[in-house]
Amino acid sequence: MVKSNSFGRRVQFLAIFFSFVFLAVGSGPNSAQAADDSKFTVGVVTFLSGGAAGPFGVPSKNAADLVIETLNEGKMPAPYDSKGIAGMTIEAEVVDEAGGGTKQVGEYRNLVQRKNVDAVIGYISSGDCLAIAPVAEEMQALTIFFDCGTPRIFEENSYKYVFRTGLTATIDSVAAARYILDQKPDLKTVAGINQNYAWGHDSWNDFEASIKVLKPDVEVVTEQFPKIYAGQYGAEISALMLKDPEVIHSSFWGGDMEGLVLQGSARGLFEGRTGILTTGETAMFRLASEMPEGTVLGARGPFGVYAPSNDLNDWLRTEYTKRYDTPPTYPAYKMTQAILGLKSAVEKAAKGKEGKPSTEEIIAAFENLEFEAPSGTVRMSLGKGHQAIQEMVYGQFTNEGGKPGVKNVKRYPAECVNPPDGITSVEWIQKGLKQTECK
Numbered sequence: 001m002v003k004s005n006s007f008g009r010r011v012q013f014l015a016i017f018f019s020f021v022f023l024a025v026g027s028g029p030n031s032a033q034a035a036d037d038s039k040f041t042v043g044v045v046t047f048l049s050g051g052a053a054g055p056f057g058v059p060s061k062n063a064a065d066l067v068i069e070t071l072n073e074g075k076m077p078a079p080y081d082s083k084g085i086a087g088m089t090i091e092a093e094v095v096d097e098a099g100g101g102t103k104q105v106g107e108y109r110n111l112v113q114r115k116n117v118d119a120v121i122g123y124i125s126s127g128d129c130l131a132i133a134p135v136a137e138e139m140q141a142l143t144i145f146f147d148c149g150t151p152r153i154f155e156e157n158s159y160k161y162v163f164r165t166g167l168t169a170t171i172d173s174v175a176a177a178r179y180i181l182d183q184k185p186d187l188k189t190v191a192g193i194n195q196n197y198a199w200g201h202d203s204w205n206d207f208e209a210s211i212k213v214l215k216p217d218v219e220v221v222t223e224q225f226p227k228i229y230a231g232q233y234g235a236e237i238s239a240l241m242l243k244d245p246e247v248i249h250s251s252f253w254g255g256d257m258e259g260l261v262l263q264g265s266a267r268g269l270f271e272g273r274t275g276i277l278t279t280g281e282t283a284m285f286r287l288a289s290e291m292p293e294g295t296v297l298g299a300r301g302p303f304g305v306y307a308p309s310n311d312l313n314d315w316l317r318t319e320y321t322k323r324y325d326t327p328p329t330y331p332a333y334k335m336t337q338a339i340l341g342l343k344s345a346v347e348k349a350a351k352g353k354e355g356k357p358s359t360e361e362i363i364a365a366f367e368n369l370e371f372e373a374p375s376g377t378v379r380m381s382l383g384k385g386h387q388a389i390q391e392m393v394y395g396q397f398t399n400e401g402g403k404p405g406v407k408n409v410k411r412y413p414a415e416c417v418n419p420p421d422g423i424t425s426v427e428w429i430q431k432g433l434k435q436t437e438c439k
Contacts (some may be wrong), residue, residue: 006132007194007228009374011348013399016207018186024275027268029227031250032359034382037088037355037356038088038089039088039089039090039091040084040085040086040088040090040091040118040119040346040356041089041090041091041093041094041116041117041118041180042068042091042092042094042117042118042119042120042121042295042306042339042342043092043093043095043108043111043112043113043115043117043119043120043121043122044061044064044092044093044095044121044122044335045095045096045097045104045107045111045121045122045123046060046064046094046096046097046109046122046124046331047060047096047097047098047118047122047124047254047333048094048096048097048098049096049098050098050229050254050255050372051229051254051255051256052097052098052125052232052253052254052255053098053162053254054254054255054286055253055254055255055257055258055282055283055286055329055331056147056253056254056282056331057096057097057124057331058123058334059282059328059329059331059332059335059337060124060146060147060331060334061335062323062324062328062332063071063320063331063332063333063335063336064092064094064121064335064339065092065314066319066320066323067335067336067339067340068090068092068327068339070319071083071084071085071090071339071343072084072090073088076311076312076315077311077313077314077315077331079372080312080340080343080348083426084346085342085343085346086093086346086347086350086356086357088356090432093111093115093117095107095111095121095122095130097122097125100127100128101125101127101128101130101131101132102131104123104128104131104132105131106284107130107246108120108135108136109135111187112141112304114137117141117241118142118356118359119141119142119143119144119342119362120136120141120142120143120144121143121335121338122144122145122146122147122217123147123148123341124147124148124331125146125148125171125199125256126148126149126152126197126198126199126202126252127197127198127199128148129145129148129150129153130152130153130198131163132145132199133141133145133157133159133382133398134157136161136162136222137159137160137161137162140161140359141161141336141359141407142161142163142359142362142363143161143162143163143336143337144162144164144165144178144226144341144342145161145162145163145164145165145166145196146164146165146166146334146335146336146337146338147166147300147334148164148166148199148203149167149169149172149199149202149203149300149426150169150198151168151169151170151202151425152198152202152247153168153383153387154198154382154383154384154386154387155424155425158383158384159383159386160363161189161190161359161363162259162386163341163380163386163387164383164386164387164388165334165337165338165341165378165380165386165388166181166300166301166334166337166338167300167388167389167390167392168382168401168418169199169202169203169251169261169278170206170417170418170419170425170429171208171301171389171392171417171418172203172251172278172279172298172300172392173202173203173205173206173207173251173278174206174207174210174392174412174416174418174429175392175393175412175417176209176212176249176394176415176431177207177214177279177297177396178209178210178214178412178416178417178438179296179394180209180247180274180276180296181214181215181228182410183396184246184247184274184298184409184415187215187246187247188217188218188219188246189218189219189220189221189243189244189245189246189247190208190211190218190219190220190221190245190246190247190248190249191221191223191224191240191245191247191249191295192204192220192222192223192224192248192250193206193207193221193223193224193225193226193233193236193240193248193249193250193252194223194224194225194249194250194251194262195225195226195227195228195251195252195256195436196225196227196228196241197227197228197366198357199231199246199251199253199271200225200228200251200325201225203278204223204225204249204251205250206425206426206429207249208220209426209429209430210429210433213429213430213432213433214433218310220241220343221244221245222239222240222243222245224236224239224240225229228256229255229256229425230256231255231256231259232259232263233259233260233263233264234263237260237264237267237269238265240269241267241268241269244273246272246274247273247274247276248269248270248273248274248275248276248278248422249276249278250275250277250278251278251279252277253279253282254278254282257279257280257282257283258283258286258287259276260372261277261280261283261287261290261291261292262287262290264288264363265291265292269297270292271292272294273342274294274295275292275295275296276295276296276298276394277278277295277296277297277298278298278300279298279299279300280295280296280298280331281295281297281298281299281300281303281304281306281329281330282304282331283313283330283404284297284305284329284397285326285327285329285404286383286402288399288402288404288410289399289405291397291399292397293398293399294396294397294398295396295397296394296396296397297394297395297396297397297406298392298393298394299330299333299393300330300334301330301333301334301375301391301392301393302327302375302376302390302391302393302411303330303333303334303374303375304327304328304329304330304332304333305327305395305406306393306395306406306409306411307333307374307375307376307407308375308376310372310374312340312372312373312374313374313375315374316328316332316336316374317334317374320430323346327376332375333374333375336373336374337373337374337375337378337388339368340371340372340373341369341371341378341380341388342375344371345362345365345366345369345371346362346365348365348369349361349364349365366380366385366386367380367384367385367386367408368380368381368385369385375390376390376391377390379414381414381418381421382419383421384420384421388417389414390414391411391412391413391414391417392411392412392414392416392417393409393410393411394410395407395408395409395410396407396408412438413438416438417438
């Protein structure tokens with residue numbers, strides 16, 4: 001009887017042991033590859049609820065739906081006219097980005113461990129990106145940031161599994177300073193209203209420092225840092241109006257940015273003062289009747305109304321407008337860019353081999369990659385080949401004849417608004433923005 005019980009316990013132990021081994025082998029980031037080489041599963045993370053959903057998250061999700069569907073049908077313009085990704089059907093697991101960094105880390109682990117996605121594309125909030133990046137590295141899961149802008153991602157760390165096909169906040173701020181001085185060479189006073197977290201502080205610090213380098217006699221009369229998602233800005237608007245700056249800089253985004261435009265316009269904040277909204281392009285159609293004439297609008301790169309003329313842009317603008325009854329704004333362009341960057345890397349890695357390429361092979365193909373997008377050529381040139389660079393564009397809002405658009409558009413080459421690889425944005429700005437001339 002003793003022998004029988006002992007044998008039974010050993011059998012039970014071995015069964016439990018091998019079940020854990022099986023689960024461990026089957027739960028890694030590449031387990032889906034062994035399960036089904038006919039599919040490539042992508043986790044898509046963007047805001048589907050909250051203040052950022054309307055101007056940012058929904059356009060991003062819409063673009064992902066449109067692009068993935070079109071790629072699977074093989075109907076995208078060249079060079080993306082082959083079906084899916086390397087012949088594999090693209091499937092999306094969509095996650096709402098709302099809830100903050102701690103919640104997103106949990107959602108991310110679920111995508112990698114339970115959903116067995118081959119890659120994750122996502123994140124609008126810089127705070128979320130800062131939370132996710134080290135977790136992606138820990139889990140060895142291919143992750144592409146499509147929008148968040150803080151330069152700290154690759155300036156403070158070196159990541160193997162993280163890429164960003166969108167651009168950093170540095171180019172927004174440096175180009176904003178250059179643009180406003182091109183328009184107002186005799187500028188004397190500026191002020192800022194930016195959110196009180198990484199994105200807001202980074203954006204304002206780079207803008208202020210760039211202005212000081214380019215025109216040292218400009219005075220900063222006030223800087224306001226309300227908390228993110230505050231919603232009401234009466235006190236900050238009063239402070240700005242009291243100090244009466246010529247230019248008001250804001251990197252507000254989503255509902256915060258739209259709230260500032262609506263509340264500021266109602267109180268005359270932008271009368272006789274020029275607002276420069278580094279993410280303002282997202283609201284130019286939604287708030288066409290409220291956006292002050294002459295407001296400087298950024299699209300965080302050559303996106304949206306600033307995208308160049310090419311077949312990919314013509315396709316995106318036409319098909320997106322047809323499907324969603326509104327033109328695509330920059331979040332739609334940036335989501336499209338991330339998906340096309342992933343397709344380019346996977347297909348480069350898969351060339352000349354059978355089966356789905358490994359995460360390691362895709363990473364090797366992605367580093368220092370150049371690929372085409374509706375925004376033009378994208379170069380993965382910073383962050384040891386993990387961070388994209390492109391030109392930066394600004395213009396001024398106009399609503400002549402009831403048709404929203406931009407005027408006085410100026411383009412700044414990528415080398416004019418990005419630091420060289422290996423030098424932080426802060427160091428580059430403090431050393432006088434020395435690089436190629438801005439033509």
